[in-house]
Amino acid sequence: MTTDTVRYERPEPAIARVVLARPDKRNAQDRDLLLALDDAYRQAVRDEDVRVIILAADGPDFSAGHDLDTDWAMDGVTPRTLTGGFDAPGAEGWFATEEELFTGLCLRWRDLPRPTVAEVRGRVIGGGLMLVWPCDLIVAAENTTFVDPVTAFDMNGAEYFTHLWELGARRAKEMLFTGAPITAHEAEAIGMVNHVVADDDLSATTLRIARRIAARPSFGVRLAKRAINQGLDLQGQRAAVEAAFGFHQLAHNHNRLLHGGMVDPRGRAVIRDEARGAAQRDTPQSG
Numbered sequence: 099m100t101t102d103t104v105r106y107e108r109p110e111p112a113i114a115r116v117v118l119a120r121p122d123k124r125n126a127q128d129r130d131l132l133l134a135l136d137d138a139y140r141q142a143v144r145d146e147d148v149r150v151i152i153l154a155a156d157g158p159d160f161s162a163g164h165d166l167d168t169d170w171a172m173d174g175v176t177p178r179t180l181t182g183g184f185d186a187p188g189a190e191g192w193f194a195t196e197e198e199l200f201t202g203l204c205l206r207w208r209d210l211p212r213p214t215v216a217e218v219r220g221r222v223i224g225g226g227l228m229l230v231w232p233c234d235l236i237v238a239a240e241n242t243t244f245v246d247p248v249t250a251f252d253m254n255g256a257e258y259f260t261h262l263w264e265l266g267a268r269r270a271k272e273m274l275f276t277g278a279p280i281t282a283h284e285a286e287a288i289g290m291v292n293h294v295v296a297d298d299d300l301s302a303t304t305l306r307i308a309r310r311i312a313a314r315p316s317f318g319v320r321l322a323k324r325a326i327n328q329g330l331d332l333q334g335q336r337a338a339v340e341a342a343f344g345f346h347q348l349a350h351n352h353n354r355l356l357h358g359g360m361v362d363p364r365g366r367a368v369i370r371d372e373a374r375g376a377a378q379r380d381t382p383q384s385g
Contacts, residue, residue: 104134105156106141109305112149112312114142118229121157127225128168128173132199135229136178136206141211149312149319151210152304153233154217160242161226163256166366170195179206192360193347196257198227201343204258205336208232209327211320213311217304218242219297221279221373228258234323236290237304239283239297243376244290245279250368251361253349259342263335264290277372 101104116138119127125131142148155161172184172195179202183194207214208231218231219239224246230236231370249254254274255261262268267281269288273280285291295303311319350360357363 101130101134101137103128103131104138106138109152109246110309110312111147113152113305113308114138114145114148114150115152116142118153118155118161122154122161123165124159124162124221125155125157125226126162126165128165129170129172129199132203133175133178136203139207139210143210148212149316150308151212152217152308153214154301154304155227156217157220159220160218160222162221163224163226166361170199172198178203189347189351191368192350196215196346197226197343200225200257201339204228205339209324211323213319213323215304215308215311217300219300221245224248224256227264228256228257231258231260231264235292235307236285236302237295237307238285238291240282240292240294240298241297242282242291242368243279244282244285244286245277246273247277247365247372249274250277250372251349251365252353252356253361254342254345257343257346259339259346259355260335262338263330263333277369279376 103118103120105117105119109115109118116135118131120126120131142151170299171326177198179198181194181202183190184192184198185191213235214233215235215237217228217237219242221243222230222244227244227246230244242302246256246261261274264270265273266288269280270276274341282291282294286294293303293307338368353359353361
């Protein structure tokens with residue numbers, strides 16, 4: 099299964115590699131990309147020969163997050179998480195859309211019955227975290243940065259709100275309060291990333307890890323994944339995600355009343371200026 103936005107590869111018989119293929123948009127997510135990603139995951143899960151799934155991306159950046167200029171209308175879309183009410187008036191319709199495309203798909207991907215390994219480089223922004231964090235392992239190139247700048251839109255954060263478990267409470271607050279990025283090495287130090295490697299070694303290292311996982315009994319790995327994910331749920335992760343999703347919807351309606359749209363329009367300039375400032379700080383100075 100290959101589309102204009104997602105490519106499905108089989109680098110080895112026991113390994114599927116799903117690639118975000120929208121590099122001209124820095125792999126910003128529209129509805130079709132998210133649904134194509136879900137289709138690719140479903141294809142890998144249905145193939146009994148596939149024991150590990152790698153998630154990667156074309157271009158210099160893994161994902162710039164959600165494409166704010168896209169049309170998220172759900173006309174003709176078959177729901178994957180059995181939600182509905184997309185055309186309902188008021189807040190209900192958008193609540194249903196985000197519950198399906200964002201929070202719902204992320205929880206679905208977190209619980210895939212195959213181990214998943216994210217292979218990331220460059221920027222992972224906002225909604226990009228929602229593709230990476232449901233994965234079981236993360237391998238990052240040295241130039242990778244992770245950031246959730248969504249408070250600039252007068253929102254509480256991305257729709258898959260696992261920040262507390264990924265970062266710890268204080269680093270999560272710093273990321274959300276300031277919009278400051280976390281580097282690959284910082285992410286490794288706090289346990290969010292498994293390995294940091296040179297960019298040239300990223301794909302080979304990820305494939306080597308996937309190969310090692312694939313060599314183990316698949317049912318044992320599946321049970322180990324389920325045991326850990328159920329432990330996270332006993333700690334309250336799923337309930338926390340759903341509670342934060344409610345706050346997210348409150349913020350949308352707050353912005354509708356104040357600005358006539360779902361986000362504070364001033365947020366784009368804030369995020370753009372922060373990104374430019376970070377790029378300037380990272381550029382070597384001559385002289």
